[in-house]
Amino acid sequence: MSKKPGLFSRLFGSGKEAAEPDSSDAAQTESEQNEIVLQDDVPDDVPDDMIEERSDHDEGDQVVEGEPLEDRDDLLEEMAETTEEADLSDPVSDGSEDESFEPVEEGDEPVSPDKEAALEPVSGEPEKKLSWFERLKRGLARSSGALGEGIASIFTKRKLDDDILQDLEDILIQADLGVETAMTITERLADGRYNKEVSGEEVQNILADEVNAVLEPVATPLKVGKREDGSPHVILMIGVNGAGKTTTIGKLAQKFRSNGQSVMLAAGDTFRAAAIDQLKVWGERTGCPVVARDVGSDAAGLAFDAMSEAKEQGCDLLMIDTAGRLQNRTELMDELEKIVRVIKKHDESAPHSVLLVLDATTGQNALNQVEIFSKIAGVTGLVMTKLDGTARGGILVAISAKHQLPVHFIGVGEGVDDLEPFQSQDFARAIAGLAN
Ligand SMILES: Nc1nc2c(ncn2[C@@H]2O[C@H](COP(=O)(O)OP(=O)(O)OP(=O)(O)O)[C@@H](O)[C@H]2O)c(=O)[nH]1
Numbered sequence: 001m002s003k004k005p006g007l008f009s010r011l012f013g014s015g016k017e018a019a020e021p022d023s024s025d026a027a028q029t030e031s032e033q034n035e036i037v038l039q040d041d042v043p044d045d046v047p048d049d050m051i052e053e054r055s056d057h058d059e060g061d062q063v064v065e066g067e068p069l070e071d072r073d074d075l076l077e078e079m080a081e082t083t084e085e086a087d088l089s090d091p092v093s094d095g096s097e098d099e100s101f102e103p104v105e106e107g108d109e110p111v112s113p114d115k116e117a118a119l120e121p122v123s124g125e126p127e128k129k130l131s132w133f134e135r136l137k138r139g140l141a142r143s144s145g146a147l148g149e150g151i152a153s154i155f156t157k158r159k160l161d162d163d164i165l166q167d168l169e170d171i172l173i174q175a176d177l178g179v180e181t182a183m184t185i186t187e188r189l190a191d192g193r194y195n196k197e198v199s200g201e202e203v204q205n206i207l208a209d210e211v212n213a214v215l216e217p218v219a220t221p222l223k224v225g226k227r228e229d230g231s232p233h234v235i236l237m238i239g240v241n242g243a244g245k246t247t248t249i250g251k252l253a254q255k256f257r258s259n260g261q262s263v264m265l266a267a268g269d270t271f272r273a274a275a276i277d278q279l280k281v282w283g284e285r286t287g288c289p290v291v292a293r294d295v296g297s298d299a300a301g302l303a304f305d306a307m308s309e310a311k312e313q314g315c316d317l318l319m320i321d322t323a324g325r326l327q328n329r330t331e332l333m334d335e336l337e338k339i340v341r342v343i344k345k346h347d348e349s350a351p352h353s354v355l356l357v358l359d360a361t362t363g364q365n366a367l368n369q370v371e372i373f374s375k376i377a378g379v380t381g382l383v384m385t386k387l388d389g390t391a392r393g394g395i396l397v398a399i400s401a402k403h404q405l406p407v408h409f410i411g412v413g414e415g416v417d418d419l420e421p422f423q424s425q426d427f428a429r430a431i432a433g434l435a436n
């Protein structure tokens with residue numbers, strides 16, 4: 001049985017308990033074999049204007065062209081210490097088959113138990129494994145707590161009147177559920193109950209039903225698997241800085257691998273050496289080859305080459321990481337547009353999934369992110385991270401009511417198993433503070 005990191009760390013994400021990643025000789029050798037460091041040359045069939053060097057940007061580390069990656073051991077040490085980097089503490093999936101993914105006919109073996117054991121944290125007491133719903137409920141505790149307290153405080157043996165309905169609407173709007181959903185819920189509550197006593201539990205049930213009604217149509221499993229022509233399914237991961245793109249790639253790689261799929265990763269965040277290395281660490285942990293170039297290289301060219309490489313190696317899936325970018329930064333959004341354009345040069349149908357990673361703690365700004373990233377890169381689905389530690393989980397309801405984009409996964413912690421396929425009923429009951 002695996003030793004899990006502390007629950008607090010998994011739900012509230014201090015990252016301080018992260019064990020140093022495995023850097024044994026064996027792992028290093030495997031990692032070296034897995035790494036595909038490409039020359040920064042331009043593929044022949046991509047027009048020159050698409051492959052010009054990217055412009056520097058003033059966020060994150062400065063780009064130094066051709067700068068070699070820092071010493072791996074130092075970087076790994078640094079990553080284990082920082083709270084801003086990927087969680088390195090929880091490499092083990094529960095191994096259960098996930099029906100969200102298509103079965104695989106060919107491909108590499110999933111991560112072997114030996115490799116998993118080698119990556120296990122070495123200290124700490126094993127914890128009772130909570131069910132996903134328990135973890136979701138714990139993760140959403142701040143959102144449901146704020147809603148629950150508000151509801152309890154206004155539904156105390158009073159008859160339902162306009163003041164109570166207005167108070168409830170305010171609470172729902174404050175929890176970022178959106179004006180439309182808030183109004184639907186209050187209208188439904190008022191229907192047949194006006195001037196009657198209403199219990200908090202009744203309100204919670206209506207809240208859960210209405211939230212579910214909005215979310216059910218968008219709760220869509222992510223279908224992945226090799227294309228009919230034998231080429232890999234290409235997933236492009238996009239979003240603002242720090243949303244959780246790279247961590248989500250790592251968590252998904254683990255899931256796909258335990259479903260027997262062969263996965264390649266592309267380090268398309270070429271702005272920072274640490275970002276490239278973060279993905280390499282996930283590659284090591286999940287047994288996925290990583291296509292990387294030097295920091296400062298052209299991200300679109302790298303994506304193009306990674307597609308050739310993944311096809312050549314017969315991979316089922318290619319996941320391309322990208323640098324975080326604010327949606328109002330035109331030059332960075334232009335670069336993203338170029339990445340998509342160059343990917344299409346390789347395969348008109350790609351990227352087959354463009355996953356926008358949204359940080360739940362950003363609240364209303366997420367609505368704007370969905371709008372602009374969709375315009376630029378054709379978002380096909382959403383992943384919402386950090387639903388733990390925020391009272392703003394209701395934003396997912398507002399986004400779904402407005403954009404109706406598929407929601408594939410939600411994250412409620414930094415650990416590798418804190419990302420799960422999105423289930424509307426679970427989410428609705430958890431946010432309303434109801435027992436399963
Ligand atoms: N609490 C919590 N933390 C998360 C979750 N998902 C990711 N994180 C943490 O968020 C931080 C940023 O994650 P990254 O994956 O590096 O984010 P990113 O979008 O790749 O960031 P940039 O590459 O800088 O744009 C890391 O510390 C992650 O461990 C989550 O669901 N809950």
Ligand SMILES: [Mg+2]
Nearest residue numbers: 245246269275
């Ligand atoms: Mg990243």
